[in-house]
Amino acid sequence: MDLQDDVSNQQNSERGSQISHLALDIGGSLVKLVYFSRNNDSRRDDDNEQRSRNECLGVSDSDTCQPFLDGRLHFAKFETSKINDCLEFICSKKLHLGGFQDCTAPSSENICVKATGGGAYKFADLFKEKLGICFDKEDEMDCLVTGANFLLKTVHQEAFTYLDGQKEFVQIDHNDLYPYLLVNIGSGVSMIKVDGDGKFERVSGTNLGGGTFWGLGRLLTKCKNFDELLELSHQGNNRVIDMLVGDIYGGTEYAKIGLSATTIASSFGKAISDNKELEDYKAEDISRSLLRMISNNIGQISYLNALRFGLKRIIFAGFFIRGQAYTMDTISVAVHYWSNGEAKAMFLRHEGFLGALGAFRSYEKQSLDGLMVHKIVQKNPSSISSAGDKSCCSLNSDSKNENENSGCSVYGM
Ligand SMILES: Nc1ncnc2c1ncn2[C@@H]1O[C@H](COP(=O)(O)OP(=O)(O)OP(=O)(O)O)[C@@H](O)[C@H]1O
Ligand SMILES: CC(C)(CO)[C@@H](O)C(=O)NCCC(=O)O
Known part of the structure; x- marks a missing residue:
């Protein structure tokens, strides 16, 4: 399965899915988003897509989730300096209304989204003003640890x-x-x-x-x-810029204290002695x-x-x-x-999403909607395949390009 196939699967499956449980980690450099989409039970096409996806990923049918547990985790990130792109993304996908799309939508002032990172404080007013949602703030360190433990315990080859x-x-x-x-x-x-x-x-x-x-x-x-x-x-x-032990010791090592000639003695140190400017x-x-x-x-x-x-x-x-x-x-x-x-x-492999995953998991602590992400992952790792809008990756290790997994899905960058 190539990346493009998975993107179109993703788009098809989003059409027949119910998006819910948006969680945000708003850091000093990047905003990370995690949300869950549950496939509609009634869509046989999606079941088939899921089945063929599982086959591609080497997951047998017996491992496949029951339809009511079936769903995917999606990942996306934005530069914090372009927070408006993130707001637009959430708005265009109605992520903030997630879980309520098919029901009577509650009044927007009741909508709370889990958020962590410094931006949960810094941008709280902006999200309230632009999307009408309030942040249910989760502690950043708590979320990092929860996210790390979750990945280490539940995701194969993480x-x-x-x-x-x-x-x-x-x-x-x-x-x-x-x-x-x-x-x-x-x-x-x-x-x-x-x-x-x-x-x-x-x-x-x-x-x-x-x-x-x-x-x-x-x-x-x-x-x-x-x-x-x-x-x-x-x-x-x-080595053009760093000063090595050998540069100081006339090309030799400083064996007595265990420093080889190629050890960096001083990062950027050569720039002090070279008669050069930055442009050089x-x-x-x-x-x-x-x-x-x-x-x-x-x-x-x-x-x-x-x-x-x-x-x-x-x-x-x-x-x-x-x-x-x-x-x-x-x-x-x-x-x-x-x-x-x-x-x-x-x-x-999901290095950048620990905080967002931790915030996401805190929904489960409140047992909202019987999400049971933990169980979903254990039963069928492919069901938490991650996808953004423009590219997509899987939490499984079977992806063709492992770096794409590490970078994970990217939207708007
Ligand atoms: N596309 C990108 N744009 C900007 N920085 C990037 C990008 N990709 C990776 N980085 C690197 O990742 C860092 C941000 O990492 P991460 O999102 O984990 O932290 P953060 O939550 O923004 O920061 P903090 O937790 O300190 O508030 C950046 O400082 C930069 O070094
Ligand atoms: C301030 C945070 C926690 C924000 O994520 C992070 O950027 C950080 O850990 N900075 C290092 C601060 C320090 O301990 O010197």
Whole structure:
């Protein structure tokens, strides 16, 4: 099944589906949306589509949900600076009226939507004014942890390690999941020690995060969007700008303290001695150095916090990662290097949607509409295939392009 097929399946299935339970995570850089669509019981076409989708994904009919449990989770994201695009999207799909479309719609002042992240506070008035909805605010850290635990416990092949270009899925024993360190790399970075469902402590954070990479990168390279900056980093060479141990030690290592000649001694350090201006550096090299600097730093601080609490497992999430090989490799190497191989860096395929999923799950806590997402996922992973409007991905691992899963569905960007 190619992506396009799934998009049209998606559009067909949305026509015959009931959208409900919109949840939002409004961060400093991005707004993330999760909503659920339940397929109409009466639509045999949809049943057939679901069946053929399951066949494509290797899910047997016996695993298929009962029609009343049948549905999908949809994911979308927008830049927070373009919040109006997000409002338009919600409005065009009537997501805020979801679940009530076929019934008598309640008066709009009664409509509450689960929302988390700083924007749940910042944009509350805007959403009220433009869409007539109010936010039922959920704590951001709580949502991140709920989202992470949900993915780790219920989605097959969600967590993986990435080292030397090798991606390896990790099957985590549910009884051996805790404790772990969750490192969410958004605009800024939060480090959370997770000891169980709802049992956690934010133990650290750093202001050098995804916003720093994108902000500095934009200023230094004049890139117009984040993906362009990432793309540039692929072709770059950080050694042009970074000062290596070898640059200081005349080409040799500093073996006594275990530093190889190629270890970065000082990120961007070469720029102080080169008689060069910004224009003399290639945007590719700047982007590469910047990505390496931020990823390395986060990897190191994460390791130190893991060490502080004796944690062996560090799970990295947040949209900064974007399934980027170089980012994940740098973080993994930093963790491996500093911990002498004792601690392990892991990544999540739905890295950027933890908060939104956590907010979404909080509907279930209130047992609204008997949603039972947990059961749906366990019975049939394909039924929470995720889709946005323009592209679509699956929570299963059978997708042709795994990076599309990591980036997940994108609308309006
Ligand atoms: N299309 C994009 N536009 C802007 N930033 C992007 C994009 N894709 C990935 N990013 C990166 O992801 C980061 C945002 O990640 P995420 O959405 O997890 O955090 P956030 O919720 O916005 O931030 P915070 O939690 O700190 O408020 C950005 O700072 C940037 O580094
Ligand atoms: C402020 C939040 C929690 C907003 O998501 C995040 O951007 C963050 O964790 N920043 C790092 C703040 C600090 O601990 O230095």
